[in-house]
Amino acid sequence: RGDVLDRNGVILATTLPTASLYADPAKVIDAAEAAEMLAATLPDLDYDAVLAALTSSRRFVWLRRGLTPSEHYQVNRLGLPGIAFQNEERRYYPHGPLAAHAVGFTDVDGTGLAGIEKTFDRELRTDGGPLRLSLDVRLQALLQNELQVAIDEFQALGGAGLIMHARSGEILAMVSLPDFNPARPEAGPAIGRFNRTTLGVYEMGSTFKVFNTAMALDSGIAGLNDGYDAREPIRIGRYTINDFHPQRRWLSVGEIFMHSSNIGSVHMAVAAGTRRQQDYLDRFGLLAPPAIELPEVASPMVPTPWREINTMTIAYGHGMAVSPLQLSAAVAATVNGGILLTPTLIPGDRSDRPTGTRVLSAATSDTMRRLLRLAVVSGTGGHADAPGYLVGGKTGTAEKAVGPGYDRRALLSSFVAAFPMTSPEYVVFAMLDEPRGNERTFGYATGGWVAAPLVGRVIERMGPMVGLAPLDPEAPEIREALHVDLPRAETAGPSLAAFAN
The missing domain is CATH 3.40.710.10 (DD-peptidase/beta-lactamase superfamily)
Structure with missing residues (x-):
């Protein structure tokens, strides 16, 4: 997905490689222990929701999309069987809330949901080049x-x-x-x-x-x-x-x-x-x-x-x-x-x-x-x-x-x-x-x-x-x-x- 820039070339939105966390419940040995360890490592995860996912009958369940490098490292060092990562891309906004209403945002799959991200969703997905805005970040x-x-x-x-x-x-x-x-x-x-x-x-x-x-x-x-x-x-x-x-x-x-x-x-x-x-x-x-x-x-x-x-x-x-x-x-x-x-x-x-x-x-x-x-x-x-x-x-x-x-x-x-x-x-x-x-x-x-x-x-x-x-x-x-x-x-x-x- 192409970058969004301000009028002077400052990056307002870009795409970075990231890892997403998933599980194969059939390979999880101790679901309760795994859920407890994951919830302790990633505090925004709900223990009950993770436990329900790890005990489901499906062979693939998402646990958390778009991990940061630090989160990826912390989960990987747990060494939990049945827990794995998938390489994906994540939209990143270097200036945080600055210009958020104009730039907008995407969903976890990179589809524009608001702002410029939604209006120019197809162009950003297919053109590859950056989209320059009239905004001046200063x-x-x-x-x-x-x-x-x-x-x-x-x-x-x-x-x-x-x-x-x-x-x-x-x-x-x-x-x-x-x-x-x-x-x-x-x-x-x-x-x-x-x-x-x-x-x-x-x-x-x-x-x-x-x-x-x-x-x-x-x-x-x-x-x-x-x-x-x-x-x-x-x-x-x-x-x-x-x-x-x-x-x-x-x-x-x-x-x-x-x-x-x-x-x-x-x-x-x-x-x-x-x-x-x-x-x-x-x-x-x-x-x-x-x-x-x-x-x-x-x-x-x-x-x-x-x-x-x-x-x-x-x-x-x-x-x-x-x-x-x-x-x-x-x-x-x-x-x-x-x-x-x-x-x-x-x-x-x-x-x-x-x-x-x-x-x-x-x-x-x-x-x-x-x-x-x-x-x-x-x-x-x-x-x-x-x-x-x-x-x-x-x-x-x-x-x-x-x-x-x-x-x-x-x-x-x-x-x-x-x-x-x-x-x-x-x-x-x-x-x-x-x-x-x-x-x-x-x-x-x-x-x-x-x-x-x-x-x-x-x-x-x-x-x-x-x-x-x-x-x-x-x-x-x-x-x-x-x-x-x-x-x-x-x-x-x-x-x-x-x-x-």
């Missing part, structure tokens, strides 16, 4: 380390993280925690084998304001100079929509994004209308399962029927659920010039790649880059700023659905970033499942407090690894490239007047 280890540190600090149930190349769609790191040992996937709890990045779908909270704002700007529903009334909560039926950081005044479109205003975002979504919202979410690839070389991919959860209240709540990331992979790919399209690329785990020349699908104009993408940078410099994403790397991004905090409502104490806290915002190369996403605030965060467990700092640390550490030199944010050409003319909205702009009618 970035994988970095992201896993930072995510685990945050999970431990905030006592979260788990987490997910992705690093994607914004201009090719290649996945450089894919982390889901808790994870598992691919050499023995059955040994840990089942939740460890669940890939949160592709198989988990979540209400993503305010990160969806990226798409809501892009829709309003790209469709002409609103411009940066237009404003919406965010003085009072929005009441519809028995629901009330509030702002977490209320400004209690008219807000321009840029201010709505910077302050992460739910109220302003809802006004924009209603002005755009349900059909336009559905159209743009579909363009962004958020209404269908993502295409990636993994069998573990979930479909998004969308409202049926799609009512006005759904249009409102989806504007700020409640009422529909998508995977972290879908969100990251859509953000990449938002900042890379407006082109949606198919996320992939297989590297290749840019000439080999599909050109992608245009979902936004280049002008809208340029404006969104500026707004995302503004959200970090002056808005809710300040803790993600990594000096010299011109980070832009958006916080997301969503209450988890419990029964017919939401649990305010159970949060999904996330942050999605791109950098450098003058010409984005990378998208970094991180999410924590039910984090708990602590003294350092003043009790807050929102995306801006628990996920944004994590992403900032990842970017600061990965920058040198990928060869990006820090930039001076005060350089005139950079200030000009990222400048946002942010008027303070005092009255309704033309798009609000249209909505009022």
Whole structure:
């Protein structure tokens, strides 16, 4: 079976010769003694199960597949009659759980059961050559380390993280925690084998304001100079929509994004209308399962029927659920010039790649880059700023659905970033499942407090690894490239007047 490599040729999965233990019960002299000695030598063997095998009427019974060299030696020196070995091959994962959800695993006979091992099972069995992935084991280890540190600090149930190349769609790191040992996937709890990045779908909270704002700007529903009334909560039926950081005044479109205003975002979504919202979410690839070389991919959860209240709540990331992979790919399209690329785990020349699908104009993408940078410099994403790397991004905090409502104490806290915002190369996403605030965060467990700092640390550490030199944010050409003319909205702009009618 062929090796699986990372993009730099580091082995992620390989096949080694091994010995497997079997018995011919007819040749076993003292089954009870043999079972006792084998169970003492290989502690994971069950005495009763081994005894039953050694006293069966069959002439061939497996006792243990895939012995290590040390185990092989220890059993062989017992000199037990009727106990023998068969030469086989065993799949070996040198980095253990690192990248386990992407690489996947095989059964004892070398058949791929999950991940890349399953998708490319036939190729790995027959081609003989190695399969190179887009993953970078250095970035994988970095992201896993930072995510685990945050999970431990905030006592979260788990987490997910992705690093994607914004201009090719290649996945450089894919982390889901808790994870598992691919050499023995059955040994840990089942939740460890669940890939949160592709198989988990979540209400993503305010990160969806990226798409809501892009829709309003790209469709002409609103411009940066237009404003919406965010003085009072929005009441519809028995629901009330509030702002977490209320400004209690008219807000321009840029201010709505910077302050992460739910109220302003809802006004924009209603002005755009349900059909336009559905159209743009579909363009962004958020209404269908993502295409990636993994069998573990979930479909998004969308409202049926799609009512006005759904249009409102989806504007700020409640009422529909998508995977972290879908969100990251859509953000990449938002900042890379407006082109949606198919996320992939297989590297290749840019000439080999599909050109992608245009979902936004280049002008809208340029404006969104500026707004995302503004959200970090002056808005809710300040803790993600990594000096010299011109980070832009958006916080997301969503209450988890419990029964017919939401649990305010159970949060999904996330942050999605791109950098450098003058010409984005990378998208970094991180999410924590039910984090708990602590003294350092003043009790807050929102995306801006628990996920944004994590992403900032990842970017600061990965920058040198990928060869990006820090930039001076005060350089005139950079200030000009990222400048946002942010008027303070005092009255309704033309798009609000249209909505009022």
